[in-house]
Amino acid sequence: MTAVLEVTNIRKSFGGIAAVNGVSFDVQEGEILGLIGPNGCGKSTLFNCILGQLSPSAGEVKVDGKVVTGMRPSELNGLGVSRTFQLLQVFPKLSVRENLILAGQEHQGNMLSRLLGPSDAGLTEAANQMIGFFKLDHLANEPAGGLSYGQQKLLDAAMAFMGGPRLVLLDEPAGGVNLTMLADLKDRLRAINQEKRATFVVIEHNMEFVMSLCTRVMVMAEGKVLAMGRPDEVRANPAVIEAYLGH
Numbered sequence: 001m002t003a004v005l006e007v008t009n010i011r012k013s014f015g016g017i018a019a020v021n022g023v024s025f026d027v028q029e030g031e032i033l034g035l036i037g038p039n040g041c042g043k044s045t046l047f048n049c050i051l052g053q054l055s056p057s058a059g060e061v062k063v064d065g066k067v068v069t070g071m072r073p074s075e076l077n078g079l080g081v082s083r084t085f086q087l088l089q090v091f092p093k094l095s096v097r098e099n100l101i102l103a104g105q106e107h108q109g110n111m112l113s114r115l116l117g118p119s120d121a122g123l124t125e126a127a128n129q130m131i132g133f134f135k136l137d138h139l140a141n142e143p144a145g146g147l148s149y150g151q152q153k154l155l156d157a158a159m160a161f162m163g164g165p166r167l168v169l170l171d172e173p174a175g176g177v178n179l180t181m182l183a184d185l186k187d188r189l190r191a192i193n194q195e196k197r198a199t200f201v202v203i204e205h206n207m208e209f210v211m212s213l214c215t216r217v218m219v220m221a222e223g224k225v226l227a228m229g230r231p232d233e234v235r236a237n238p239a240v241i242e243a244y245l246g247h
């Protein structure tokens, strides 16, 4: 079976600092891989190297067996790779539905259809489905800026799933989200993973969220992989406890 994502020996240095120092892992179809580690250990840099925001100093990235190292984010979108950022990417003045339509257009990456096609690019139905799926029906016509922070994070996650991506990289989806919304977010991510067979990689500092959502967890420390395994294995790993969980 071919992995959806294969990362081999990725390195990225900034000046003299090796932010990512030889990281290899793969993610199988339908998996939810958690990526944890202390601040500054290289998680975001690794994401950015996989997603074309940064070009790695060395190493290779494959999606569905195809080498994509150094591809631009828009090209990766075309291959069904999507992401969220640590900071919200919603447009506050646009409604929830309009934000979803815009995200869908971006994933289509086709400027010509954006300019020449219908104004919703034929995406209203897909946006409505996503609104239903993420239980945002009562907010569909509200400007995103009027939503609570947790609701905006839910919308931000929903936007990454427009266009039915094969692989989604989520950067701190639970950051700053209150407990009630956290349960909703986890529930929705689980459901979309199961129903759409979407594969995720999730960077997250909320340990309870990661351990209960993910099928496997990778721990990074100082630019390297410290541990990889099922949540219970990682929790019990003495090196992980020493480097991270214990603090």
Ligand SMILES: Nc1ncnc2c1ncn2[C@@H]1O[C@H](COP(=O)(O)OP(=O)(O)OP(=O)(O)O)[C@@H](O)[C@H]1O
Pocket: 014, 017, 019, 037, 038, 039, 040, 041, 042, 043, 044, 045, 046
């Ligand atoms: N553009 C950059 N220029 C110089 N150094 C950088 C740059 N981006 C990241 N770094 C450095 O690379 C290292 C890894 O940072 P990175 O943001 O990837 O860590 P992280 O694990 O995502 O941290 P956090 O959990 O705080 O988001 C840090 O030492 C950081 O200061």
